Amino acid sequence: GKDGYRHYMEKELHEHPLVIGQTLQRMVDPATRRVSLPDLPFNLASVPRAVITACGSAFYAGMVGRYWLEELARLPVDIDVASEMRYRDPPLTPGSLGLLISQSGETADTLAALRGLREKAIHILSVLNVEHSTMARESDTVLGTVAGPEISVASTKAFTAQLTVLACLSIATARARGKLDSLREEELVGALLDLPSRAADVFKQGDAIRTMARVVAEARDVLYLGRGSLFPVAMEGALKLKEISYIHAEAYAAGEMKHGPISLIDRSVPIVATAPSTPLFDKTLSNLQEAKARGGRLLVFTDTRGAERVGAIAEHMVVLPSVHDFVAPILQTIPVQILAYEVAVLKGTDVDQPRNLAKSVTVE
Numbered sequence: 222g223k224d225g226y227r228h229y230m231e232k233e234l235h236e237h238p239l240v241i242g243q244t245l246q247r248m249v250d251p252a253t254r255r256v257s258l259p260d261l262p263f264n265l266a267s268v269p270r271a272v273i274t275a276c277g278s279a280f281y282a283g284m285v286g287r288y289w290l291e292e293l294a295r296l297p298v299d300i301d302v303a304s305e306m307r308y309r310d311p312p313l314t315p316g317s318l319g320l321l322i323s324q325s326g327e328t329a330d331t332l333a334a335l336r337g338l339r340e341k342a343i344h345i346l347s348v349l350n351v352e353h354s355t356m357a358r359e360s361d362t363v364l365g366t367v368a369g370p371e372i373s374v375a376s377t378k379a380f381t382a383q384l385t386v387l388a389c390l391s392i393a394t395a396r397a398r399g400k401l402d403s404l405r406e407e408e409l410v411g412a413l414l415d416l417p418s419r420a421a422d423v424f425k426q427g428d429a430i431r432t433m434a435r436v437v438a439e440a441r442d443v444l445y446l447g448r449g450s451l452f453p454v455a456m457e458g459a460l461k462l463k464e465i466s467y468i469h470a471e472a473y474a475a476g477e478m479k480h481g482p483i484s485l486i487d488r489s490v491p492i493v494a495t496a497p498s499t500p501l502f503d504k505t506l507s508n509l510q511e512a513k514a515r516g517g518r519l520l521v522f523t524d525t526r527g528a529e530r531v532g533a534i535a536e537h538m539v540v541l542p543s544v545h546d547f548v549a550p551i552l553q554t555i556p557v558q559i560l561a562y563e564v565a566v567l568k569g570t571d572v573d574q575p576r577n578l579a580k581s582v583t584v585e
């Protein structure tokens with residue numbers, strides 16, 4: 222049941238802290254602050270590149286994974302949505318790593334992409350929530366997200382669990398490739414271990430998020446902006462809003478705004494920014510100032526350190542706990558999903574069963 226929540230989606234949003242913690246328990250030793258993955262049938266140190274593919278939210282999780290694998294592990298990464306990957310014929314070195322991400326493990330395009338990669342002698346490592354799924358059977362290795370059943374059609378907790386697994390995989394890959402000393406590993410694992418309690422703190426911002434939701438609910442179009450590992454979080458926010466509130470939303474890498482979408486900016490198109498105080502914060506802030514100067518209404522998700530700098534340019538701000546840069550995309554996802562939920566509630570849509578959508582897309 223819904224345990225007293227209005228919708229499964231609301232219940233599942235509240236499970237974020239638990240699910241992140243459970244997923245970490247499988248992959249992290251809290252005593253030594255080291256990641257320990259199950260034995261893999263290939264050597265992470267010698268894979269020449271990774272190919273990441275998935276659909277929808279799982280694809281956005283993969284995009285965050287790309288930032289981590291490139292930055293921490295110095296591993297070259299190619300990424301595409303599965304519906305494109307399955308019909309592409311990228312030149313691949315045998316022995317590369319295929320990284321498939323799926324909540325259901327049954328998504329037709331992702332499964333077809335998996336089979337295509339297999340034929341090219343690519344090791345298949347899948348990040349799956351449903352561990353007895355078709356993709357699980359056809360993978361060399363499965364890393365499970367311990368999110369439990371997700372009933373709401375719009376994915377929530379499975380996404381942060383995917384990010385948690387990808388963060389651990391990136392740490393393990395970086396260590397295997399000699400790019401991470403044990404002090405830095407302890408620091409990154411410590412940041413992950415802090416997440417469940419920081420994630421629980423996000424729910425103290427419910428009123429601030431609902432205030433933002435009232436602005437978004439009046440809009441016909443909404444622009445989401447973010448940079449670096451926060452860009453996929455902006456994409457996730459825009460997708461969730463479209464899915465359950467039926468409001469048109471688009472996500473842009475903040476630096477791309479001046480190459481087109483800036484012409485859309487006026488008071489009728491609110492701008493939602495994911496802008497915690499990571500090293501790219503100043504860059505995002507200057508994009509927000511540009512938008513503000515053109516009459517844009519700014520709704521900003523930031524953290525305690527960023528809030529002072531964002532200051533008065535934001536019409537509404539949600540101030541989240543400051544966390545390590547590495548895990549900022551995991552934390553920032555939660556309020557962005559809650560925003561979409563609150564907007565859908567205001568609009569009175571069928572939150573758990575949005576029109577035209579199915580939980581698992583088993584046809585192409």
Ligand code: F6R
Nearest residue numbers: 277278279323324325328375376
């Ligand atoms: C977003 C959503 C979809 C799924 C996509 C992939 O809220 O639910 O975009 O993320 O259909 O599904 P899985 O992860 O089952 O492969």
